Every structure is written in C-alpha cells, then in structure tokens.
Amino acid sequence: MLGNIPSKKPKTIFYKPSYSSGNGTLQIEKLFNKRVFSNPKPLQLLWDFIEIGLSRNDTILDFFAGSGTIADAVMQLNAKDDGDRKYILVQLPEKIDKKKNKTAYDFVKDELKANNPTIFDITKERLIRAGNKIQADNKASKIPKDLSKQDFGFKVFETMPIWEDYDFEADEFDKQQTLFNEITLTENDIKALLTTWKTYDGIALTCDLEAIDLGGYCGYYASQKLYLMDQGFKTENLVKLLEKIDKDTNFNPTSVVAFGYHFESKNLRENSENLKSYANKKQMDIDFIIRY
Ligand SMILES: C[S@@+](CC[C@H](N)C(=O)[O-])C[C@H]1O[C@@H](n2cnc3c(N)ncnc32)[C@H](O)[C@@H]1O
Structure with missing residues (x-):
C-alpha cells in the first residue's frame, strides 16, 4: 500500500x-x-x-x-x-x-x-x-449436421425521426401546430408515424401492415387494427369498409385509428358514430380512435 x-x-x-x-x-x-x-x-x-x-x-x-x-x-x-x-x-x-x-x-x-x-x-x-x-x-465437415431448421437470416429496421414537435399525446386539433399542415407532411413522415403507432399498439415490427382497398381509399391493417392515415376518406369509403367487415372473414378490425389532421372534424364525428352504431354481421365492437 x-x-x-x-x-x-x-x-x-x-x-x-x-x-x-x-x-x-x-x-x-x-x-x-x-x-x-x-x-x-x-x-x-x-x-x-x-x-x-x-x-x-x-x-x-x-x-x-x-x-x-x-x-x-x-x-x-x-x-x-x-x-x-x-x-x-x-x-x-x-x-x-x-x-x-x-x-x-x-x-x-x-x-x-x-x-x-x-x-x-x-x-x-x-x-x-x-x-x-x-x-x-x-x-x-466429416459428419455434416442438418442445419435446415436453423435461421441464418435477419431483418434490418431503421429508426426514422418523426417531425420535430410531434405531440403523441395530443387528443385534439391544435391550431397552434402550424407544422401539421398536410402540405408539409411527406410520405416518409406518414410512414414513420404509422410505424410508431403500430409499435405503440403492440404490433411487432416484423409484422407487415396490409394495404386494404376501401373503394379507392387505402387503409393499413394488421392485428385487428385498421389505420386511416391519408386524406380523402369519404362516405363511400366508409360504406366499403362496413361491407368488408361483414364479408371478409380475414378482416376483423376491432379498432379503427384515424389520423385526425387528415379528416374534417365533422367527418370524424360521423365516421365514429356510424362505425359504432352499425350492427355488423360479426357482432364485433369496433372502436374509432382519433390520433393527432
Ligand atoms: C466497442 S464496440 C462493440 C464491439 C462489439 N462487442 C464487437 O465484438 O464487435 C461499441 C459499438 O457501439 C456503438 N455505439 C456507441 N454508442 C452507441 C449508442 N448510443 N447506441 C448504439 N450504438 C452505439 C459504436 O458505434 C460501436 O460500434
């Protein structure tokens, strides 16, 4: 010492x-x-x-x-x-x-x-x-093993930044948030947001979202969740959605999540009420969730 x-x-x-x-x-x-x-x-x-x-x-x-x-x-x-x-x-x-x-x-x-x-x-x-x-x-090697069941593959995931002051907790339209002008949102912004929500909702990164055609409007579906991210969701698209729920055995959305900034507030209310009150043939309860 x-x-x-x-x-x-x-x-x-x-x-x-x-x-x-x-x-x-x-x-x-x-x-x-x-x-x-x-x-x-x-x-x-x-x-x-x-x-x-x-x-x-x-x-x-x-x-x-x-x-x-x-x-x-x-x-x-x-x-x-x-x-x-x-x-x-x-x-x-x-x-x-x-x-x-x-x-x-x-x-x-x-x-x-x-x-x-x-x-x-x-x-x-x-x-x-x-x-x-x-x-x-x-x-x-002298005595090769059967490795056919071994997985030597891998998937690569890349993080993408969501726009700087995105507020995940926001539950209504904020007029101060001038950034949320749809013109400023790129396709990649929406993709990043969709991945963030999907992960938040417990859907694995390895699970791909399926593009669902609702009469010309594209929704994204996985694990009983349907995401409506794009603009232009009209009454006829809602009708297609309800028809698909009734007819398609593989399509069972218990939550429909809408990107509020891409909907008019009047439409959001209507969609929510119609989805909840429609007596679908599968007797499923369907939640309409609005996120900003
Ligand atoms: C010492 S090396 C690890 C060596 C590794 N165990 C190997 O055998 O090759 C540390 C690595 O961590 C990465 N790294 C440093 N800070 C990081 C961070 N905040 N997040 C993720 N990776 C980080 C560096 O780029 C570097 O490649």
Missing part, C-alpha cells in the same frame, strides 16, 4: 487465454480477409456469457453491436446444439473515419459499394458472412 492507495490491481477471475482481444481480431480477419474492426470481442468470451446467462431459446439484446460478434456467437452455438436463441442488435449509423480506419473505409466503399461508409455496414456484412461460413464449414 502507498498511503491509502492500493498498489496492486486485482486480476479478473473470469478469464481464459482464449478471451484475448487478439483472438477477436483474428476471427474478424478470417471472415473479411482484412482488419475492418478494432478490438472485436472474441467469440469464446461471448459463448461463455451466453451459456451462463441464456437458455437455448432466449433472446439476447446487444445495444452496442459493433462488428456483430454476439450474433455470430449465437448462430454458431445454435448450429452446435440445435438451439433457438435469437438476437437483437442495435448499431448507430456511425461514420467510419477514413483517416483512422482506412482499411474499413475502403472495404465498405469499394466492396460493399456504400457511398457513406458506416459501422453498421460492417455489422450487416459480418452477419451475412458468419451465417454463410457456418453453413459452408458444416458442409465441409
């Missing part, structure tokens, strides 16, 4: 030589034939974490995906023990600094053909290469 300051650092007791970050670097180099990411975690460390903390059908969430080692580790373990572990990775579209990491920058630009190379490009490519490698190695 030097005064009150300890002079010796404790060594971790959770250690194996295979946990060295050099191992992680070698593993990435093997997949990409070059060093495209600095200090990725070694697979061995993550296998041990996963086996300590997860059962074989759990989902692991990594908010700082980097090169995506956790997904590689999950796929490899699943292939080894027929597990059904799932992963969710989050990665910022952090730009790759051309000066600091020229190898990675050039690789993403030249081989992956990305205009603005980001770390996410590496994450995504790692998942593709890792999945392919596991299958190729298995095929080339």
Whole structure:
C-alpha cells in the first residue's frame, strides 16, 4: 500500500487465454480477409456469457453491436446444439473515419459499394458472412449436421425521426401546430408515424401492415387494427369498409385509428358514430380512435 492507495490491481477471475482481444481480431480477419474492426470481442468470451446467462431459446439484446460478434456467437452455438436463441442488435449509423480506419473505409466503399461508409455496414456484412461460413464449414465437415431448421437470416429496421414537435399525446386539433399542415407532411413522415403507432399498439415490427382497398381509399391493417392515415376518406369509403367487415372473414378490425389532421372534424364525428352504431354481421365492437 502507498498511503491509502492500493498498489496492486486485482486480476479478473473470469478469464481464459482464449478471451484475448487478439483472438477477436483474428476471427474478424478470417471472415473479411482484412482488419475492418478494432478490438472485436472474441467469440469464446461471448459463448461463455451466453451459456451462463441464456437458455437455448432466449433472446439476447446487444445495444452496442459493433462488428456483430454476439450474433455470430449465437448462430454458431445454435448450429452446435440445435438451439433457438435469437438476437437483437442495435448499431448507430456511425461514420467510419477514413483517416483512422482506412482499411474499413475502403472495404465498405469499394466492396460493399456504400457511398457513406458506416459501422453498421460492417455489422450487416459480418452477419451475412458468419451465417454463410457456418453453413459452408458444416458442409465441409466429416459428419455434416442438418442445419435446415436453423435461421441464418435477419431483418434490418431503421429508426426514422418523426417531425420535430410531434405531440403523441395530443387528443385534439391544435391550431397552434402550424407544422401539421398536410402540405408539409411527406410520405416518409406518414410512414414513420404509422410505424410508431403500430409499435405503440403492440404490433411487432416484423409484422407487415396490409394495404386494404376501401373503394379507392387505402387503409393499413394488421392485428385487428385498421389505420386511416391519408386524406380523402369519404362516405363511400366508409360504406366499403362496413361491407368488408361483414364479408371478409380475414378482416376483423376491432379498432379503427384515424389520423385526425387528415379528416374534417365533422367527418370524424360521423365516421365514429356510424362505425359504432352499425350492427355488423360479426357482432364485433369496433372502436374509432382519433390520433393527432
Ligand atoms: C466497442 S464496440 C462493440 C464491439 C462489439 N462487442 C464487437 O465484438 O464487435 C461499441 C459499438 O457501439 C456503438 N455505439 C456507441 N454508442 C452507441 C449508442 N448510443 N447506441 C448504439 N450504438 C452505439 C459504436 O458505434 C460501436 O460500434
């Protein structure tokens, strides 16, 4: 001891030589034939974490995906023990600094053909290469396993900003909100809003909304929720909607959610009353929800 300051650092007791970050670097180099990411975690460390903390059908969430080692580790373990572990990775579209990491920058630009190379490009490519490698190695092994039930695919979701001062809690038209002039809303704004509402309503991101034609007006439907986002919903569209509810066995909206800014308040009242009072053949209670 030097005064009150300890002079010796404790060594971790959770250690194996295979946990060295050099191992992680070698593993990435093997997949990409070059060093495209600095200090990725070694697979061995993550296998041990996963086996300590997860059962074989759990989902692991990594908010700082980097090169995506956790997904590689999950796929490899699943292939080894027929597990059904799932992963969710989050990665910022952090730009790759051309000066600091020229190898990675050039690789993403030249081989992956990305205009603005980001770390996410590496994450995504790692998942593709890792999945392919596991299958190729298995095929080339002496006793290949049946991996046909293993899922080596993945879906990519991207967050999109909703317009800056959007008020999710608003429950009526706010004249002060000049931004909500339909002219200022782009198709992407509406798409972002629809995804936000869908998630809020408990519909999985993996569940696509179905476009429903209501006599020339397009509604969006999933999990018994129908979203009316666009302008121009008229009485004839409401009639089509009621007909579809009666006739289509696969169409059972218990909530109809309307984007209030795209309706006149008189129409909103009428639609709400008509939907609620109409004695549909399925005897379903249908809620009419207005969101702004
Ligand atoms: C040290 S790396 C992770 C390495 C990873 N475990 C591997 O083996 O490749 C951390 C990553 O987190 C990302 N990151 C940093 N801040 C973040 C944030 N707020 N949200 C999401 N990702 C973030 C960085 O872009 C970087 O890729």
